[in-house]
Amino acid sequence: MRALGALLVRDVRLAARAGGSAVLALAFFAAVVTLVPFGIGSDAKLLARVAGGVLWVAAVLANLLALDRLFQADYEDGSLDLLALSPLSFEGITVAKMTAHWLTTGLPLTILSPVLALLLNLPATAYTALIVSLLIGTPAVSAIGSVAAALTLSIRRGGLLFPLLVLPLLTPVVIFGAGAVLARLDGVENGAIWLLAAFSVAAVLLAPFVGAAALRLNLSE
Amino acid sequence: MFGYANPKRFMELSGRLLPWLGATTAILFAAGLYLSFTAPPDYRQGDTVRIMFIHVPAAWVAMMGYGFMALASLIGLVNRHPLADVAAKQAAPLGALFTALALITGSLWGRPMWGTYWQWDGRLTSFLLLLFLYLGYIALWNAIENEVRAAKAAAILALVGVVNLPIIEFSVQWWTTLHQGESIFRRGGPTISAVFLWPLFIMAAAYTLLFFTLLLVRMRTEILERRMRALALAANA
Numbered sequence: 001m002r003a004l005g006a007l008l009v010r011d012v013r014l015a016a017r018a019g020g021s022a023v024l025a026l027a028f029f030a031a032v033v034t035l036v037p038f039g040i041g042s043d044a045k046l047l048a049r050v051a052g053g054v055l056w057v058a059a060v061l062a063n064l065l066a067l068d069r070l071f072q073a074d075y076e077d078g079s080l081d082l083l084a085l086s087p088l089s090f091e092g093i094t095v096a097k098m099t100a101h102w103l104t105t106g107l108p109l110t111i112l113s114p115v116l117a118l119l120l121n122l123p124a125t126a127y128t129a130l131i132v133s134l135l136i137g138t139p140a141v142s143a144i145g146s147v148a149a150a151l152t153l154s155i156r157r158g159g160l161l162f163p164l165l166v167l168p169l170l171t172p173v174v175i176f177g178a179g180a181v182l183a184r185l186d187g188v189e190n191g192a193i194w195l196l197a198a199f200s201v202a203a204v205l206l207a208p209f210v211g212a213a214a215l216r217l218n219l220s221e
Numbered sequence: 222m223f224g225y226a227n228p229k230r231f232m233e234l235s236g237r238l239l240p241w242l243g244a245t246t247a248i249l250f251a252a253g254l255y256l257s258f259t260a261p262p263d264y265r266q267g268d269t270v271r272i273m274f275i276h277v278p279a280a281w282v283a284m285m286g287y288g289f290m291a292l293a294s295l296i297g298l299v300n301r302h303p304l305a306d307v308a309a310k311q312a313a314p315l316g317a318l319f320t321a322l323a324l325i326t327g328s329l330w331g332r333p334m335w336g337t338y339w340q341w342d343g344r345l346t347s348f349l350l351l352l353f354l355y356l357g358y359i360a361l362w363n364a365i366e367n368e369v370r371a372a373k374a375a376a377i378l379a380l381v382g383v384v385n386l387p388i389i390e391f392s393v394q395w396w397t398t399l400h401q402g403e404s405i406f407r408r409g410g411p412t413i414s415a416v417f418l419w420p421l422f423i424m425a426a427a428y429t430l431l432f433f434t435l436l437l438v439r440m441r442t443e444i445l446e447r448r449m450r451a452l453a454l455a456a457n458a
Contacts, residue, residue, distance in 0.1 A: 147381060151374045155364045164360055165378065168353040169385050172392035179396065195395070199388065210381060217373040 011100030021066030051120035052181025067145035090212035106138030143207035150214035249427035256420035286316030294376035306372035317355035
């Protein structure tokens with residue numbers, strides 16, 4: 001437990017400090033959202049309608065930025081071998097990495113999202129749905145992403161391959177997440193948030209085991 | 222079953238089986254295509270109904286291919302059998318091909334029937350995602366140099382995909398009902414009559430056999446390639 005905590009704290013620190021991924025992901029998130037009105041026009045009604053979907057897509061993309069290197073840096077400098085020798089199990093390593101990623105990407109993105117939603121003219125009624133859906137959904141992004149990161153850790157140009165592997169698997173998150181915001185806009189109850197929660201719980205529970213299997217195969221010779 | 226999984230015995234058996242399999246596939250295709258073209262035109266779809274005979278079986282085989290790939294991946298992962306890895310690896314490009322074929326013929330059918338090449342309909346969208354899953358699997362295989370590692374990593378990806386596929390399918394269906402206002406197009410209509418059912422089934426059998434014939438050819442090529450590499454290594458040493 002102490003080892004897990006130590007790894008978690010280390011990873012959070014690495015991401016939070018200068019040159020770390022946390023701030024970059026946030027900046028990317030903001031930049032993508034800012035680009036959207038330039039692409040589709042500044043019509044306030046249209047922006048309000050698409051705000052939930054745009055924020056969700058941008059959030060998923062921003063998550064991918066830091067994900068593909070989740071294990072790679074440690075693999076290249078040998079820390080991952082040392083971690084494998086430590087009392088931590090591979091499952092534990094995956095849990096620590098994925099939690100650290102969520103704390104430094106998913107959570108800050110969720111906190112920033114209302115500000116960007118304001119820019120996109122999202123109606124006040126949908127803010128809770130947006131924040132809650134991001135809070136529930138982003139752990140699933142971190143979980144599925146960490147599995148793919150563990151699978152691709154030995155590939156030098158894995159960053160190019162990574163989105164192709166992850167994005168199809170993440171469609172349910174985007175559909176349910178954006179669907180929850182849209183449902184609130186239309187004032188209907190469609191259960192999207194519960195489906196999102198179910199998907200997220202399953203992803204977070206299963207990911208450590210699959211991620212551990214992927215780490216094991218990459219570290220065995 | 223695993224007795225035949227020895228590469229040497231596999232090569233012998235598949236070598237003997239292949240001509241028969243190929244001939245049966247050709248005969249089924251001839252019969253299926255003949256029936257497809259002699260079937261009367263549908264009273265609503267007209268001659269475009271014939272696209273269905275090459276479209277629907279392609280979609281079936283595309284899905285079966287993913288199931289086969291996942292099953293072979295599971296066997297490869299659990300029993301550590303290299304032949305299962307070869308089967309999974311070689312099934313992927315075929316599956317991707319049939320998926321692409323289903324998408325293309327579907328959009329060619331959609332143009333006259335729905336008035337559009339593409340519709341964000343549940344089945345179309347989930348097939349597009351299936352194509353991406355296939356492509357990701359192939360890309361992962363190609364990206365990892367070490368063959369054993371590549372096989373295991375790809376197998377894990379295939380299994381994650383097969384667990385996720387029903388969820389993706391469900392979410393996309395859910396999403397299209399959410400956007401119900403836009404999807405005025407409905408498939409189907411009246412139940413299919415026997416004149417259309419026969420060519421459909423024969424074409425389905427032909428497509429399935431084609432998949433396995435090509436799979437065997439590809440697996441044999443892969444095994445021969447591996448032998449060649451091993452021989453080259455031995456000659457250099």
